Amino acid sequence: MADTGFTALRQFSFTTRPYLAVDDATGAPIGLDDLDTRVGWMLDLISGAETELISRLWHPATFDVLATGRDSHGRTLPRHGHVTAARLGWTPHYPDDVYVPSRVTRVVTAQAVGTLRTLAYRDTAIAALSARFDPATGRIAAPITAAEYVPSGYARGVVRQLAAHSHRTAGTADARLRITDVQAPPRTSAMARLSAADRQLAHLTVADAVMTLTVTLPTTPAPEGRAQWRRVRVSAAIPEYLHRRPISEWHLPTLVLDRKGLLLRCAATETVPAADLMAATVAVGVDWSPSTLGAAAITADSPEGLVSDYRGFTYDDRGLGIKLARLQTEGQLLHRKAARLTQLAAAAPPEVRAQLEEKIAVLDGHRTAVGVKRGKINRELAFHFGRQVTDYAAAAGATVIAVEDLTTLETRGHGRVNNNRAAQSARRKAVDALTHTAAGVGVTVVSVPARGSSALCPGCNEQLARPGGYHRAWCVQCKVGGNRDHVAGVNLAKRALLGRGQVVRKRGENPRIRVVEHAPVRRCRDKKSPTPSRPRHRRVRRSAPAATPQVGVNQTKTVPAPQASVWDTVKPATPQGVTGSREVHTSPTPATSVVGSMRSM
Structure with missing residues (x-):
């Protein structure tokens, strides 16, 4: 600390x-049931008025005002949403003969203006991309100025929306579209x-x-x-x-x-x-790993320069990553089924349409349940990761944790399934959890550029070789290397130490370093990083005689499972002794008694 x-x-x-x-x-x-009912009545009034207000304001003039940040008299719009709505005359409507206090109206307008301000950035991006979109080829031209730059992941989603709009309008749409042309008003959740x-x-x-x-x-x-x-x-x-x-x-x-x-x-x-970034001498670099959530490595600033032992720490997600991948696949399958039934219901007779709508409702319920379960697992995974990395940094005496800037990080080149799986990982939640956990012990989390962290050598800044495949990295010139994610962690920690004097701070965001400087990181044989704790296994009493298989019983040979990874594309081989399309594992009768097989406590 x-x-x-x-x-x-x-x-x-x-x-x-x-x-x-x-x-x-x-x-x-x-009663608590009566309390839930009364709260539900208020939430219904708030959500209904908020939905009506957003739908009424869903036109380009609204986003023009929010983008400029000034009213009709040239005055700067207030920061509070309900004050902005009052100045612009945005008043929600309620059902006839219903009285709602003005303070509840404040809640409605504050939530509605907050949603519209968030969508104002998307409106600007869509307008810039639509001006450079070619309906014939379905591609966008390169940006001319820095103001037209949009993250590539977001740009691809907008391109799909522009292509769908061009298909609906048979290519007769205007060259410059707005968010109101390609998107419907957003659905808001019931909250106060x-x-x-x-x-x-x-x-x-x-x-x-x-x-x-x-x-x-x-x-x-x-x-x-x-x-x-x-x-x-x-x-x-x-x-x-x-x-x-x-x-x-x-x-x-x-x-x-x-x-x-x-x-x-x-x-x-x-x-x-609060930690002093200028006085930081030890930093931890966190690299987002494809096989697990992340890996970390240490870089220290010594009188001889930057040094590291290139021994990193790989986070063990305890199998939660595989469970998330399974739930993601299940949710996508349910989505495809519901979409197909929706297409069939559009042209089906009334009695068949009713049956299909019932099935669609069931599929939507299952998909919602899968999403809730994924959210809970993501939160558990994020905070467990944050605690592990924070303990690792505290044990090393680090005051800075460098993470890859998620706005410039994009997974590509590993296939459609693996790219989508990595893109939907809980990285954003992990950064928030790590920031919250690290702040409790006086460690600051900063964002550094991600480009080249896994491909460049920390010593000479040249391209790394891959002699052992994707997960290994080696520099022939510097004679350093090891795990690909650990080498990337050294690079990220180096960028945090070299750029600690050029930190950009914005309200509501982590400190960010936008420049990439290079200095050689020398390999030090001294131990710089702590040894990660490993779970201890129970001791087994060895005094009991070995189990003797019963005569006439064929013992099933146990085949260990392969190492779990989201990049595994080869299905595991069928264990020996298993025939047919399903695996049927037999449980042989133990030859030893219960007392003889007890473990020492």
């Missing part, structure tokens, strides 16, 4: 659920961000590890007056791991409903130690 004497504020999020709800005026208890409101709608108090949220909720699905909105005190327990954290401020939560009921997505600000 780096103790520089400096501190910084860090925001983080967590979730909790209420265990008690009472009426704020009378103190009468309210209470941070956009003031104390008249909600306020929060924390005492004795209990969070008490006082919020105004409707008492009917269609309230007709102020009397049908009443204040409710909701009590929720703060997670135990936050009890001893130096939290300086608690923020209003976001209300959502899931299958278990009301969920509070909370945020807080705490004080963490």
